[in-house]
Amino acid sequence: MPYRAVLRSVRVVSLVAALVLLAGCASTNGSVTPKPPPASLTTLYGQLDQASRSYETALQQTRAGDTQGAQKTLDASLDQLRDAAAHCGVTPGCDSQRFFSVFDHLLRLKDGSFIGDQAPDEEASGPPLAPLAGQAGASSLPEAQRSVTLLRGHQLSELIAMNGPVKAALEMWLTQWRGNLTEAYVNYQFLRQQMWPQYQSEGLPEALLFGIMAKESGGKVHAVSRSGAAGPLQFMYATGIRFGLSDQDGFDLRFDPTESARANAEYVNEQLKAFNDNLELTLAAYNGGEGRMRRLVGDNTSVSFYDPRIYAQLSQETRDYVPSVLAAAWLFLHPDSYNLRFPRVDGQQGNVTLKRTASLSELTVCLGSFNDMPQGWFRTLRNLNPRLDPQQEQPVGTSVRIPKSLENVYAARCVDGPWPILASDLHGAVVPVFPNPPAATDPVVRYTVRRGDTLGSIVRKHGGCSSETEVARMNNLKFNHVKAGQVLKLPSCR
Template sequence: MSYRITARSLRLVSLVAALVEVAGCASGGAAAKPQPPSASLNALYAQIDQASQSYETALQQTRAGDQEAAEKTLEGSINQLKDAAAHCGVTPGCDPQRFFSVYDHLLRLKDGSFIGDQTPGEDTSDATAGALPGQAGAASLPEAQRSVTLLRGHQLSELIAMNGPVKAALEMWLTQWRSNLMDAYVNYQYLRHEMWPQYQQEGLPEALLFGILAKESGGKVHAVSRSGAAGPLQFMYATGLRFGLSDQDGFDTRFDPTESARANAQYVDEQLKVFNDNLELTLAAYNGGEGRMRRLVGDDTSVSFYDPRIYAQVSQETRDYVPEVLAAAWLFLHPDSYNLRFPQLDGEPGSITLKRTASISELTVCLGSVDDMPAGWFRTLRNLNPRLDPQQEQPIGAVLQVPKPLEKAYAVRCVDGPWPILASDLHNAVVPVFPDPQPAVAADPVVHYTVRRGDTLSSIVRRHGGCSSESEVARMNNLKFNHVKIGQVLKLPSCR
């Protein structure tokens, strides 16, 4: 097996040389009163140099075609640094920041340096080997390769500044939001075959898609925010309409994973062009509005999002949003390096044809926790069949989308036997309804509002208190494309 040395490989050699220089600096401290370092401190600092040399060895192994050995060598050097950093904390005179800096560099160098290493424009026609049925291109690549898709010629990790806000977000994802991160990952695995090809088409990295999904909805296809943003990637109605998300036969396509991912990828691609490939500004525009970001940035698209001229002028929500998306993307790339283990799931798509009438809720009951799914399959079945009411029984012969492993489970558990009978009995249970002995005074179910100059449907809904959504008000008033006219009297749901 031959290995083609790419431009990136040559750059990596120079970066390794820089790391060796860092190691040399680490062993010679600069103090007002020079103190000879202890033997234990010298030994710890020497491990920085060893880690750098190990990486150079890994490059040589890669050029020789032994990618498995190269990956093993790299992992060994990273683990060595982690162990040394742990001992640094209890060794007098040791500066842990030296270890963390090299550790961060090694993680960045790891991204795509061995597996699928290519410079922009190189042929990737052999990358689809082993594709799943119905998948093509980057969507069929092994996860390690898909994760490092280039963003405008740069590895995604090169564009993530490991600063205070990102580190704080990493801690949140690894602690208080850890269960949310895991749920988002599980939901994404079963939606990947629908969403990832849309990002591939725009040449965007999978980790970025996951970061946005994790922050926006956690992978819940039917999520709706208080402001009316809807779907797995939380599009406002007007923005979604601009990218082709509309009502189709009574179904809001913002809730369609494929369509939502397509629109999101096109939006990100559009804003990257506007902001000269500045990913942080692009994410800020997605959260806080592209018009506001363009006014703040002006002609200086090289400005950092964290520059006070920008950072101090955006909302606290946007200040949090950008590093939180980037931190989730970073963890998607480097889970093991942060003591994080995502579950191994088979997200291959499949389908079932109902042999008896059943709703999504009934199927969830009869499938139980099959295939090691402790939380059950309700969310996954809803995500994969977004147009269906989960409580509405579907007829015999209806086709539902499911993960491939559930095809056999359905045939075994949900066609005959006690489980579908139990599920049907629970689903059709009758709950007695009695009138309230002291009925409350009925409130007017609607209020009326006269449209004024400068009003939009979005601003009217927000001013009304956020207790309804744009789509709800549009349906109540038979509005086309959410367009309102000055003097028009709108019916709004009562907030009481």
């Protein structure tokens, strides 16, 4: 961790903590001595100051060259604030918002403390780019890039306001949508080598890519919405064509993760330019249509997404979409700070050349649940091979993309032995197919009574296959009386 960055972080956090403490001790009229706060409250507020002082320890560790120890100290200060905030909720007179504000600010400073030799209050020109896919393998896409997240010269964390809608979305991702978030994360790890370089080359943060994908498709490459949006980033057909996602040899490029990420990055940058780098308006345009957003915003591109003049005129879907994307991006950056643990996934990609005929479905049976994948590998194989029909057997010699960690597993389980035989037998099972039975004839026909009709004349017109008594009973007629315009049920003569 750069010495100057840590030093400035210490100064800023110390100032923030001091301001918070001063706010908690606001004076009344000079002639009146304020009532001292309870001891428990003083203890809790003292922990805010202690969290600030922990940065002094981190500074000393940095001077000694112990950067890992400094990082642990930073993390410990966040843990301390979390614990204090929990006690604050059950302590009379404690303002929990103070803890949340400091906690949120520490996370943002933690993001900013890793940008070269720059402190959070200095302008940043952007993080160094890792080699693009094709130049190096997945290992060249460093995990540390997730902390170095810039968006057109701004920290991504600076653009995510912790307001009510974003907090509500955080709760949804951490509760009802938690399984969806985890699934999206796992899917993304296996697609990262294809998708992240496209965003990186456009100078966009990885967390934003994940947030959009998590909300749009959950990382399912072949997802199609009810409105016709398709692919991992859910492009509508016309918008996809505008950004080069056309049909290629019968394959819809919206389903290609690399091309979809490229087009999405170009779209986001186009809309950021149109909306003066307003990320929230850009996301609203992606969900609700850029034409509609430009009409609502007009020339005032500095207007907030949450301004009632904008927010009130948007669909509920778009109101939910924007904070949901931002919340997923925030959790991607700071899972541990929200008691969230993503699975450890080795997403490095590899490939195998088929030694025997097999479909993706058969390979899924052979690979089983290896490497702790309780749901199996079907989704991953489909995502990595979007052009292949998963049920279509591929001939010997076909190159199939799979996770690198499965290359040896394929050789051990899917070439010889019982598993490929079982997979082939299941895949080749014949399901009886019978022609659809003829549609049952409606046993009832309907007749609209005309002027001059009587029940007897109607029965006779109908072929005489029923009686006046039967028709009267079917229609609850009194005294066999009918009137013009009345619809009668008559038994079918067939």
